[in-house]
Amino acid sequence: MSNDPAASTSEPTPSHPPKERPVWLQMVMGLVMAIVGLLVVALLISFLLPSTYTVTRSIVIDAPPAEIHPYIETLNQWPEWTTWNTERFPELVYSYEGPEAGVGAIQKWTDPEMGSGRLEITESSEADGIRFTLLFEQSPEPLTGSIVYAATDGGGTRVTWIGNGDVGSNPVARYFGLMMDSMIGVDYEAGLCKLKILVEAPHAE
Secondary structure (H helix, E strand, C coil), rough: CCCCHHCCCCCCCCCCCCCCHHHHHHHHHHHHHHHHHHHHHHHHHCCCCCCEEEEEEEEECCCCCCCCHHHHHHHHHHHHHCCCCCCCCCCCCCEEEECEECCCCCCEEECCCEEEEEEEEEEEECCCEEEEEECCCCCCCCEEEEEEEEEECCEEEEEEEEEEEECCCCCCHHHCCCCHHHHHHHHHHHHHHHHHHHHHHHHCC
């Protein structure tokens, strides 16, 4: 038996360096991490965004409130001046409940594109305008709004259409709320312009 220490010592197993990930895999992982990071940042920012929104549009009509109010408080007149009518939505169907005009008047609608919903007048005054609630089938919370009148120096009436909504704490809904002014505001503007034409038409004859 040999007493040589070198003979009793086993030779070390050569170590292999760890294999590097392929470049394409590194790129994919980097992209995924970047996307996750952006989503986290977007989520954090959403908590700083407002949970409510307001859309406001106005127009001056050369007529007193008494000539404007019937178009506003009579809901079956709304398709005549708003953009929500069968010209834009051919399959739109309206139905009405309650009094024809004023407090308690209800307009319901159904349409493949717009969905279903209801509009109800909660306050009505020939001098001041109306307040209403608007409920969409797909929305858990009703929207509130008003159409108000104010006299102008030129003898006309400034009609202001206001819509208020609450998107709650949903992060996606809060980002969506930032776009409501541009989305709904266009319809408000078009509707008020058409209302002005209808009300002023008798005076132009």
